[in-house]
Amino acid sequence: MDEKSIYFDHAATTPVAPEVKEEMDPYFDKYFGNPSSLYSLAMDSSRAVTRAREKVADFLGADNEREIIFTSGGTESDNLAVKGTAMALKDKGKHIITSEIEHHAVLHTCQYLEDNLDFEVTYLPVDDEGFVDPQDLKKAIRPDTVLITIMMANNEIGTIQPIAKLGQIAHSNDIIFHTDAVQSVAKVPVDVDDLNVDLLSLSAHKFNGPKGIGALYVRQGTKLLPQMQGGAQEKKRRAGTENVPGIVGLRAALELNEKKERQEDIQRIIYLRDKIINKIEDNIDASILNGPRGDKRLPGNVNFCFRYIEGESMLLNLDMKGIAASSGSACTSGSLEPSHVLLALGRSHEVAHGSLRVSLNHSNTEKEVDYFLEELPKIVDKLRDMSPLYEG
Numbered sequence: 001m002d003e004k005s006i007y008f009d010h011a012a013t014t015p016v017a018p019e020v021k022e023e024m025d026p027y028f029d030k031y032f033g034n035p036s037s038l039y040s041l042a043m044d045s046s047r048a049v050t051r052a053r054e055k056v057a058d059f060l061g062a063d064n065e066r067e068i069i070f071t072s073g074g075t076e077s078d079n080l081a082v083k084g085t086a087m088a089l090k091d092k093g094k095h096i097i098t099s100e101i102e103h104h105a106v107l108h109t110c111q112y113l114e115d116n117l118d119f120e121v122t123y124l125p126v127d128d129e130g131f132v133d134p135q136d137l138k139k140a141i142r143p144d145t146v147l148i149t150i151m152m153a154n155n156e157i158g159t160i161q162p163i164a165k166l167g168q169i170a171h172s173n174d175i176i177f178h179t180d181a182v183q184s185v186a187k188v189p190v191d192v193d194d195l196n197v198d199l200l201s202l203s204a205h206k207f208n209g210p211k212g213i214g215a216l217y218v219r220q221g222t223k224l225l226p227q228m229q230g231g232a233q234e235k236k237r238r239a240g241t242e243n244v245p246g247i248v249g250l251r252a253a254l255e256l257n258e259k260k261e262r263q264e265d266i267q268r269i270i271y272l273r274d275k276i277i278n279k280i281e282d283n284i285d286a287s288i289l290n291g292p293r294g295d296k297r298l299p300g301n302v303n304f305c306f307r308y309i310e311g312e313s314m315l316l317n318l319d320m321k322g323i324a325a326s327s328g329s330a331c332t333s334g335s336l337e338p339s340h341v342l343l344a345l346g347r348s349h350e351v352a353h354g355s356l357r358v359s360l361n362h363s364n365t366e367k368e369v370d371y372f373l374e375e376l377p378k379i380v381d382k383l384r385d386m387s388p389l390y391e392g
């Protein structure tokens, strides 16, 4: 086995699939026209954008393609959804409800609205597996609540929220509901009507599409103030010349993931996930699984805390064995702050520091998983032998 090439960090990003890259290629130079121009070269671009918009709408079960706005990715979609609705509805009320375990693209946007525009934000707690309690949401709703934003699946611990239920609570109170579905798209069914959502964020680079392209679904009739001023692109909701190759890549990546073989392969990913979870629990003591088991967990997500060791040391040692994984989220690594998600589960700072996330995708094999399961206990033993806190 090539020990230098095991990639277990697909929740951070994925490689562009060869068939996606191939479909994008002509849109860099052959069909380079600006979709807004009026000659036939531009028609090729604008047709490609329309085709992609129809695909995204169809994939999400949207009523029509006008409900799709292309953005630069998950972060921009989250910003546009949260700031865009908050600012459009500020005369109605200035209260937002979210959860403690959101991605920073939502959390920091909420904090920005609190700090600069006098919004008030309720951060709902989660239980020890990362679930929001629908009763807590009901209790948090106030007459001035204008937006509820709760992620569909968590990027660190893989918890899949009861979004349909939460969305129903929002709608029965006439409140706009947004979900960050960046980790869910192409992994679990995502249908905007089944989920009762008004806004939904997705990002291509999490499912073998290119970086820097995403979309925001906006249910027809939902008030949204644009956050980018300029040209009239995206029906005046997101100015700027369209990223045509990226948009083509997003469409191609969705089509790739819709293929029957790829859908069926998710069962194999779940099997590999559960093999890792079970073997770690059997073979490494003082290991704590973060997030739930079973179908309420993302297919490719594994996240453990190992007491008495630092996540960073584990990552360096795994890297020396050719295995790329992550600790906390990519956005917080490099800082010494423990993950806000693990703290919200009730883990202590000390325990939260020893976390390891493995995120699998279609490219991973059982051979890779077995190699990892052979190396990990050795690394944990070695690091614990060096730890003054461990008396194993």
Ligand SMILES: *Cc1c(COP(=O)(O)O)cnc(C)c1O
Residues within 6 Å of the ligand: 011, 012, 072, 073, 074, 075, 076, 078, 103, 105, 151, 153, 154, 155, 180, 182, 183, 203, 204, 205, 206, 212, 214
């Ligand atoms: C990756 C991620 C984002 C950010 O998406 P980008 O396209 O990288 O900006 C937002 N939310 C979640 C849950 C993510 O996993």
